[in-house]
Amino acid sequence: MALTPGLVLYLWFPITKPTPKKKFAVLGPIEPKPMLLFIDSDINPYVNNTDDLRAHHIVMDVLNHCFLEYDSWVDCTYPVGYDLEQLISAVEKDPTAIRGTISNHLRHSLCSCIASSKLWPPAKAKRFIDALEQPTTFNF
Template identity: 30%
Template sequence: MGFFINSGINNYIKRRRTLLDAQVKVLQSEHRFLKYDSWLDCSDVHAFTRQYLDREVRTNPSALLGRLSPAAQAAMLNAVNASYTLAQEHITWIGAAFSGQAENSAQNSN
């Protein structure tokens, strides 16, 4: 599962508070792979199979641009946890996935 990063927020989202609250600013200064500040749309999760992602990375390694900074990850989790548009099942999965990353990071730094 994943979210799309957009260069701006469209007018439809701007006019709907529940969707607007799910937009997370991703700063270019924290993400060298971005050309400018962008927005992570946490209002709609997109499903990708592991096979699809593996194939994409194998056939087009430049498609893997980087990771979200810790600050952007925290903002994303806040938006996901407060979401009115995501299924509770997706909120739980996303939280668990990033909880595991945080635990791994803490173990690796010891």
């Protein structure tokens, strides 16, 4: 099996509030620790009222991402870390956790958003952008 930056995964996230749950997320860099961006069906009302945070939510259309049921939003405000061994285990146990790949247009939009963001530490932003622009397959 393999993982590549730009995949959309459906994974269990114990950090979600108010309760842990499964969520869609875009995979960024994989090693040494995977980073992902959450995909949300709606934008939080607080975010919608804040121009800077609103600009960090990029539309992910169902037309180019047939694994979605409706247009969604990729939250580029911050990356979420995931343990590599847990990620591999989750995908091995349920290969359907890999739902598809983001479009080239969305890949470019995410990179542009992250590159211009004042919310991301520069080294982390560079690592995420490099992974999306030059994806390297991680085989396991």
